[in-house]
Amino acid sequence: xxxxxxxxxxxxxxxxxxxxxxxxxxxxxxxxxxxxxxxxxxxxxxxxxxxxxxxxxxxxxxxxxxxxxxxxxxxxxxxxxxxxxxxxxxxxxxxxxxxxxxxxxxxxxxxxxxxxxxxxxxxxxxxxxxxxxxxxxxxxxxxxxxxxxxxxxxxxxxxxxxxxxxxxxxxxxxxxxxxxxxxxxxxxxxxxxxxxxxxxxxxxxxxxxxxxxxxxxxxxxxxxxxxxxxxxxxxxxxxxxxxxxxxxxxxxxxxxxxxxxxxxxxx
DNA sequence: ATGGTAGACCTTCTA
Numbered sequence: 001x002x003x004x005x006x007x008x009x010x011x012x013x014x015x016x017x018x019x020x021x022x023x024x025x026x027x028x029x030x031x032x033x034x035x036x037x038x039x040x041x042x043x044x045x046x047x048x049x050x051x052x053x054x055x056x057x058x059x060x061x062x063x064x065x066x067x068x069x070x071x072x073x074x075x076x077x078x079x080x081x082x083x084x085x086x087x088x089x090x091x092x093x094x095x096x097x098x099x100x101x102x103x104x105x106x107x108x109x110x111x112x113x114x115x116x117x118x119x120x121x122x123x124x125x126x127x128x129x130x131x132x133x134x135x136x137x138x139x140x141x142x143x144x145x146x147x148x149x150x151x152x153x154x155x156x157x158x159x160x161x162x163x164x165x166x167x168x169x170x171x172x173x174x175x176x177x178x179x180x181x182x183x184x185x186x187x188x189x190x191x192x193x194x195x196x197x198x199x200x201x202x203x204x205x206x207x208x209x210x211x212x213x214x215x216x217x218x219x220x221x222x223x224x225x226x227x228x229x230x231x232x233x234x235x236x237x238x239x240x241x242x243x244x245x246x247x248x249x250x251x252x253x254x255x256x257x258x259x260x261x262x263x264x265x266x267x
Numbered sequence: 268a269t270g271g272t273a274g275a276c277c278t279t280c281t282a
Contacts (some may be wrong), residue, residue, distance in 0.1 A: 009282085010274055034282090036275065061275050062282095112282060119281095151282095205282085209273040226276085249273080 001098055001237045001257045003029045005147035005222055006241075007108070007250035008205075010036040011066070015043055017039045017244045022050055025238065025254060028070045029096055031106030031147040033161035033250075035064035042066065059089035065106040065148070065177055082129035085189040090126070095142075095260065100261040102228060103137060107148030112169030120169050123151070128176035135185050137225075143261070144225035149203075149250060151219055154189075157198060158218040170219060187223035190255045194235035204242060205252045211242055 004027035009172060022030070023139060030052070034152055035042060037060040045052050057078040073094040080091040093105040107130070107133075112123030117181040137144050153171045156162035165171035183189065191200065201216025210216070224232060233256040241251040 013274060034274095100276085114282075205271085206273050207269080246273095 001096075001100075001102065002027045002254060003102070003104060003145055003222060004252050004254045005030070005031040005033075005149075006252040007033040007104070007220060007222055007248060008249040009034050009250065011043060012037055012041065014244075014246050014248065015046060017246060019046055019050070019224065021238070021241060021244070021252065022047070023261065027068075027254060028098070029102075029104055031104065032066040032068070033106060033108035033149045034060060034065075035066050037064060048137065052257050055092060055094055057089045057092040060252040062087045063108055065089060065092045065108050067092050067094050067104060067106050069094070069096050070102075070203050073140070075103075076222050080126065081133050083125070091130075098259065100143065100231070100259055102143040102257065103140075104145045104147060107146060107150065108132070109149065112172075112175065112227075115167065115169055115172065116234075120172075122167060124174055124178060126217040127175070127182070129183045131178070131185065134182060134187070136188055141227065142225070143228035143231065143253055143257075144187075145228050145257075146223040147221070147253075147255075149220050152176060152178060153217050153219060155177050160199065160201065160215050160217070165217070174265060178233040183223065187225060188232070190222040190224055190232065190235045190253075191218065193205045193224070193229060193232045196237060199253065200237050200241075202237060202253055206249050220250055220253050222253060227262065228257060230262040230264075231260070232256075233258055235257070
């Protein structure tokens with residue numbers, strides 16, 4: 001089973017290139033972030049024509065996440081639990097009804113810039129809500145894949161120029177601690193399971209020639225619970241997508257899982 | 268060098 005995650009930075013602004021990528025990469029499941037449209041404006045039919053079931057949690061202008069799957073989707077949850085006053089569309093989760101099911105979440109974690117504002121407080125509070133919800137998911141002993149733009153640079157090795165990010169919300173000790181706390185609940189970072197080299201970035205800013213100078217960071221992840229991690233077969237970061245016409249500033253990360261559940265889980 | 272670009276959209280916010 002092939003699961004992709006991609007922050008597309010407006011699905012409608014670059015629909016032709018996104019559809020081209022889907023036709024080529026053929027993911028079974030895709031998590032999109034920053035669709036930047038309400039549910040009614042999502043190009044649902046274009047993806048249905050490629051064979052996908054479509055679930056969205058949209059928002060006007062900002063944010064918005066989607067789940068696409070060639071397998072049926074059930075038990076769809078829109079919005080991260082824990083704060084009824086939070087109206088930002090940053091979380092959608094569903095059970096992918098494959099022969100070996102996987103619960104998949106598409107996550108767009110708050111950016112948190114600039115420091116010293118309520119935006120950074122919101123980021124940390126959102127991270128804590130995600131940790132609590134993820135902890136709850138793990139009690140169900142399902143294969144879980146938390147996929148998306150986590151807006152955190154976990155270690156200096158996850159940036160070409162870490163010193164350029166020391167005053168940025170993505171590289172603050174509090175952000176990195178929150179990411180570790182989430183991971184240490186019992187998730188494997190697919191990148192660490194795979195064999196991609198150091199310097200595998202997932203984001204390059206549009207500004208200051210970041211792409212030309214390869215000033216990238218790794219902030220898009222697929223975190224796998226034990227039952228999913230044991231099915232890990234490979235990971236591929238689609239760097240070439242940054243060179244498409246009208247590219248997103250993020251590229252897709254694609255993870256392949258064994259379609260069968262691990263034998264130990266059946267005992 | 269404190270810039271630069273991109274997207275949605277009402278003049279500015281978010282990233």
